[in-house]
Amino acid sequence: MKNAARNSGFTLIEILLAIGILATISVFAIQALSSQIEHRNKLEQKNASYHAMHVALMRIYDDFANIYVAPDTGAKTNLVKQALVWKSGAKGGYFTTQNFRSFVAGTPQSDLAQVRYAVKDDPKDSNKKQLWRVVDTVLQNSIEYEDTGTPQLLVDDLDKFEIQFWDGQDFSNQGDWDTTASTYANKLPKMVRIILSAFSPELDSEKQLKELDPARADKPRNKISLETIAYLLKSADQQQIKEPGGDYKWR
Numbered sequence: 742m743k744n745a746a747r748n749s750g751f752t753l754i755e756i757l758l759a760i761g762i763l764a765t766i767s768v769f770a771i772q773a774l775s776s777q778i779e780h781r782n783k784l785e786q787k788n789a790s791y792h793a794m795h796v797a798l799m800r801i802y803d804d805f806a807n808i809y810v811a812p813d814t815g816a817k818t819n820l821v822k823q824a825l826v827w828k829s830g831a832k833g834g835y836f837t838t839q840n841f842r843s844f845v846a847g848t849p850q851s852d853l854a855q856v857r858y859a860v861k862d863d864p865k866d867s868n869k870k871q872l873w874r875v876v877d878t879v880l881q882n883s884i885e886y887e888d889t890g891t892p893q894l895l896v897d898d899l900d901k902f903e904i905q906f907w908d909g910q911d912f913s914n915q916g917d918w919d920t921t922a923s924t925y926a927n928k929l930p931k932m933v934r935i936i937l938s939a940f941s942p943e944l945d946s947e948k949q950l951k952e953l954d955p956a957r958a959d960k961p962r963n964k965i966s967l968e969t970i971a972y973l974l975k976s977a978d979q980q981q982i983k984e985p986g987g988d989y990k991w992r
Contacts, residue, residue: 786942790965797895798937798967800874804856805904805933806971809839810920823853825929826885827904829916832860834904835884839975855884858895860902872896872937900938900964907932909981929976938966 751759811823827834835857855877863869877890884890896902905912907930919925941963 790939790941794896794937794939794965794967797872798935798969800895801858801935801937802969802971804836804838804874805935806974807838808929808973809837809853809975810927810929811837825918825920825925827906827916827918829903832902833858834918853880854878855880855890857884857890858902860899863897869897870899872899872902896937896939898940898942900940900966901936902938903934903936905934905936906930907934907981909983925982928982929973931976931981932970932972934968934970936966936968938964940964 808825809823810825823837825834825836827836835855838854838856839852857875859873859875861871861873863871872895873892874895875884875890875892877884882889904916906916906918909931912932912934918930920927920929943962
């Protein structure tokens, strides 16, 4: 009876073998869980990036769709001139937009606001670009000046921001329009094409892999690219710069 009681336990080898099997299963389980967590983080970050880009595109769309240019009647006023000035070489421009909603909380409100878009270098990384939107609802000083308006970072790590204007026959690739110049005096394009693209954010794990393997840094980064066309409501009764020719095919 005593020998039977002694032989009923586990040997040291059996215990070590069980611990080894348990450790192996734990390693695989942790790897699978880590992979699932990283995949979830990627999806969440991707969805957040797409949402932010859509919000930015809709903000730009609303501003352009409601552009307002007041005819020059010669009357004196203390308000800035309502105009559309856009220079592709300057990577942005400014204009007056009309919208019946609040633009900037805690400031005088009206149905008009000055808006300026500008592409600038990231102050923390000169290799990155940012798209800024500046809005002013007071209309006392022109928003072309840096000290006028309230700035808002619209897109971080920008890849491309381009505005193409419809001249009556096609979208101008130059992206230039100035209602203060004689050619475009008090005239608005019927439509504008908005092209917006930004680089997808990198996870910390992806940054660490690039540091360990410099060859990964040469691989092209993922981008989020959006494009839309806005019809300018205030251009309905205006003559176009060029007479329409042929049919435009929507892409």
